[in-house]
Amino acid sequence: MSASEEKFYRPRITQRVDLSPTLWTFRIRPDGAFTFVPGQYATLGVETDKKRWERPYSIVSAPFENEIEFFLELVPEGDLTPLLYQLQLGDELLMRKVAKGRFTLDVESGPTHHLLICTVTGVAPFVSYLRTLRRQWDEGRFRGEHKLFLLNGASRSWEFGYHDELIRYVQEVPWFQYLPTISRPWEDPGWTGETGRVDDIIRKYVDRWNLRTNNAIAYLCGHPEMIEHSKGILKRVGFRQEFVREEFYWVPPKAPPQSS
């Protein structure tokens, strides 16, 4: 067995759902044990004759599921996503055998209110938290002592990959609130919900949900600009730095120096 075979599984795609020309979800069945905590990411890869491309992807599914699910955005000029985007049912990819990451639900530090803020594919780790808690709730192992509040931002409503599932949780459990918002309502005239960028509505929903800064912890996931803006807003409403967790999905390219 080569060194790379020891480190990687070669799972196949078992399900693929396209949400838009650049957004899709898919499921894979790992060909061996794969353990993770909700909020962690897997490293996925594709080998071409030139080299192996790898990137981290947050896991959408919960550990009790027998398949691993992901929610991806195509970056047309990127190295890996155009290769992943070509994969269809039955096709094989690479996945490192070890999950990583610390963007997990913190139920140890004290706060019992968890404000989850994301853009588009950044909802992935939060769906994993929710599926896990939902199962534990059904089994009587979680009694609603932690409450989750999700602000989910996208440009248009069809980019909310898990909208129906999240609405269902709101209807079914007392410990979850969900607020989706779109920033381009003029491109989505049928949308009747909240509008504006997700960072623009944080203050309103912190007040509405009565999230007190001594009892709440915030988690920011996805677009780097959203995370930076949100951090500033959360600081101004009184969140302490140690109670703001972040998962940047990419680093924005540096602006070229301005000529004088």
Ligand SMILES: Cc1cc2nc3c(=O)[nH]c(=O)nc-3n(C[C@H](O)[C@H](O)[C@H](O)COP(=O)(O)OP(=O)(O)OC[C@H]3O[C@@H](n4cnc5c(N)ncnc54)[C@H](O)[C@@H]3O)c2cc1C
């Ligand atoms: C912990 C972690 C978890 C992640 N989870 C997910 C996930 O669940 N779903 C997901 O789609 N991505 C996720 N990402 C991002 C992912 O790892 C890749 O960076 C992304 O898919 C682009 O890969 P690429 O090789 O196609 O583009 P690259 O060749 O890596 O990037 C090309 C350029 O595009 C920029 N870029 C990268 N991603 C985006 C984007 N979405 N929008 C605009 N510009 C971008 C890069 O900064 C770079 O300048 C995660 C990243 C991290 C660090």
